[in-house]
Amino acid sequence: MVDSPSLPLADDGYPAAGGVARRPAGAEESVRANRRWWDAAAPAYLTEHGADLGDVDFLWCPEGLREADAHLLGEVAGRRVLEIGCGSAPCARWLRRQGADVVALDLSAGMLARAAELNRSTGIDLPLVQADAGALPFTDASLDLACSAFGGLPFVADVGAALREVARVLRPGGRFVASVNHPMRWPFPDSPDPEDLRIVSSYFDRTPYVETDAAGRTVYVEHHRTVGDWVRAVVGAGLVLEDLVEPEWTPGRTQNWGQWSPARGALVPGTLVLVCRR
Template identity: 85%
Template sequence: MSLPSRPGTGLPLGSDGYPAAGGVARRPAGQEESARANRRWWDAAAPAYLAEHGTDLGDADFLWCPEGLREADAGLLGEVAGRRVVEIGCGSAPCARWLARQGAHVVALDLSGGMLARAADLNRATGTAVPLLQGDAGRLPLATASMDLACSAYGGLPFVADARAVLAEVARVLRPGGRFVASVNHPMRWPFPDSPDPEDLQITSSYFDRQPYVETDGAGRTVYVEHHRTVGDWVRAVVGAGLVLGDLVEPEWTAGRTQNWGQWSPERGALVPGTLILVCDKPG
């Protein structure tokens, strides 16, 4: 029996509404392969992803991570009112709309047309219309030194093959004295199975194996790519882009939060970190 596919993507969907993987491997995958696969995957997965996580993300809220840390409480970006901000990997753009409601001048960028279509719907539904751009994080369609702030909440960075190129682009579009804050999968999640159960916290692969996680369809075509970097890799990428690393935040699980999110859970979150947040400034 053939599986249904999302129109325009050609990707068969599983019973959960997400693209069905025919195979999984750890192997090299370059930037073009990663971008092409992930654009199609997110176009196909957008309805299922937002049906599962949309309530938690909100329509105009800034959630940094599955642990429940929100910008309203953390203030990692500092003062945003009146600032020019680009959100990289905005998805349905709830963070961008939250920033706009705080008085920021925001542009929201994503690789996926499917996600941006939902963002446009929510712009209309909420009455908070932020400008939307479709583009690659490694080639930002923005002028040099045109932004005061840049942010990315699990958007783009885990899915690009060349994180240094993305950070160099971020540094280019930031004005001197600007700030970039990004949340990514904590590198410590990679050696463990993708399970929320703390009983599964057994090392099954090497922390130092930087080969990406790759899913393929039944014909062997790449449909999803996620890249792993160590903590040291992230630090070197930030410094190599000419940014100053001001903080590395490892959010603890928010008290009273009960939502599981993939391998993130209250039980697992009490034991090991699941998110790393990079707080970076451009000298000037």
């Protein structure tokens, strides 16, 4: 993919948002904006969350659910696995350490650059691929497993197309597990404070959340789906939905992560995990 000009950063190191809107945003706009945003945001994001994510660990969600405890992917040793939206690729390295044959994919060159550094520092070598979740560069029925831990799916305009791509590259019986923002988070303010659990928008409003820079260019897009939307997208892609997991907050975990917090996590779900098979 062609590199884009870097975005101006705010004091916290994240791309500065000149404006926020709820309006339609298609596939091309979403891909272009989110690639630039994550390229620019990678250093600040990993400074803030890198210690929690780890270098070789599989964290499904801010609630603290880890694959070492959940075993949502089943047996991974000897399996051909794709991680979609890998970021700095700690999940993929964890899978490689468990004996899987892993490929890590992300839209962001900035994130993949950090993933390459961590491959070298950990001594765990795995292939890194820059690509869009809606156009996976793999042949039909070539993978045993696919996974995505808050990677890719919340940011794609056409989630049905992305899930059809997953179904296409999985072998019959192959497993796909993905964690996404719980749809119940959408109507509430983006705050970790349980006092802010008040409805400020409609759960049924699927209009994307869009940030623009000072020049009015789109720099970030996130797409909302209801629980029913996710179920229909999974089934419509030819996958079988085996489970919907809503992780509870891990006892003793104290980390806030954006609007996720122990106090708020005790009251409402923050993550939805889709467990599917081809």
